[in-house]
Each structure stands twice: as structure tokens, then as C-alpha cells.
Amino acid sequence: MTFTANFILDGEKPLPAKAWDHHDGVLHCSSFSKCLVPGFRIGWVAAGKHARKIQRLQLMSTLSTSSPMQLALVDYLSTRRYDAHLRRLRRQLAERKQRAWQALLRYLPAEVKIHHNDSGYFLWLELPEPLDAGELSLAALAHHISIAPGKMFSTGENWSRFFRFNTAWQWGEREEQAVKQLGKLIQNGCNSV
Structure with a gap:
């Protein structure tokens, strides 16, 4: 696509x-x-x-x-308004991605690697061993936070420590608190906090 x-x-x-x-x-x-x-x-x-x-x-x-x-x-x-719409949307998504990236850097443990790219509105994050993104996803859901574990996108186990983070949301206090909670879950080894 x-x-x-x-x-x-x-x-x-x-x-x-x-x-x-x-x-x-x-x-x-x-x-x-x-x-x-x-x-x-x-x-x-x-x-x-x-x-x-x-x-x-x-x-x-x-x-x-x-x-x-x-x-x-x-x-x-x-x-011909579509191109102008796409330019505006790209600008908004870039700003949201930047805000999310800054919050992730602020609240997640330093051992979590953030893979930044120039396209899309997703960031890929890599958890330190032995953490599992599937377990983090389940613990996060208990706090109404949704992330996409890397296993959803692969048939192999190589992506078990990775998860995809959506940055397209309008950024606000709710999103800031969700990232803070995600950081606590990772810090505690994915056990619910």
C-alpha cells in the first residue's frame, strides 16, 4: 500500500x-x-x-x-485541495511524532531504544532483555493503553522485544500520562503498577 x-x-x-x-x-x-x-x-x-x-x-x-x-x-x-490537505496533515503528524518522541525519552528507561524514521506516524521501540512486548501490551491494556507488539507483524520470535507506538493522536495530558505509565510498567518488568 x-x-x-x-x-x-x-x-x-x-x-x-x-x-x-x-x-x-x-x-x-x-x-x-x-x-x-x-x-x-x-x-x-x-x-x-x-x-x-x-x-x-x-x-x-x-x-x-x-x-x-x-x-x-x-x-x-x-x-486540488488534496495536496494542501496532505501538507497540513504531514506537518501535524510530524509535530505529534516529535512530541511523542520527547515524552518517550522523558519517561521511558534509558535502556529502551526508540527507532525513529522519517515517514509515517509510528515509532518502533525495543525493550531491553528479558522483557517481552506482548506482556507489556497486556499490562498496558489494563491501564487503557494500546501498543502493538512486534510479534503481530512477524512470524518469527525476533520481534518479541519490539512494539509499535502510534503517534498520530492529538497530543495532550492523557497521552503524556499514558507514556508515563508505560515507563513505570517497563521499569517494573511489565508487572502492573
């Missing part, structure tokens, strides 16, 4: 894999769900020779997408 390319927060947006596809074997798809209207659930596919097959599969799985919503989206895109 290319929605992450919409969220390159610093630097130039990379070309999609389709740019190097000389045999029409790559499908280029994206969605407006993450960057515009989550409830619409509308996306697109540049399918080339696979277009009819993709269309059949889409019809079999969803029957149809709301025509009024599609027409509203086409109308909006024709105003």
Missing part, C-alpha cells in the same frame, strides 16, 4: 515499485482511508493487464462501494 508514501514527513517521496515495472506485473494501490476519510473506505488500484480480474474480485468481495461517496471524493479531488 502506498498510503505511507503520503506520510513521508521529511525529504522526498520515494517512487513506487510500479515505476520499475516493465512487464506489468506490479499492482499499484492506495487508499484515502488513512489520509482523508477513514469511514469512506475508498481506494484505488492501477492494475494494468490485471484490471478485469481485480474488478471481478472486488465485486465478489464487496458488491459495490457507495457511489455518492465516490462522487463526493472525485469532486473534492478536482478542487
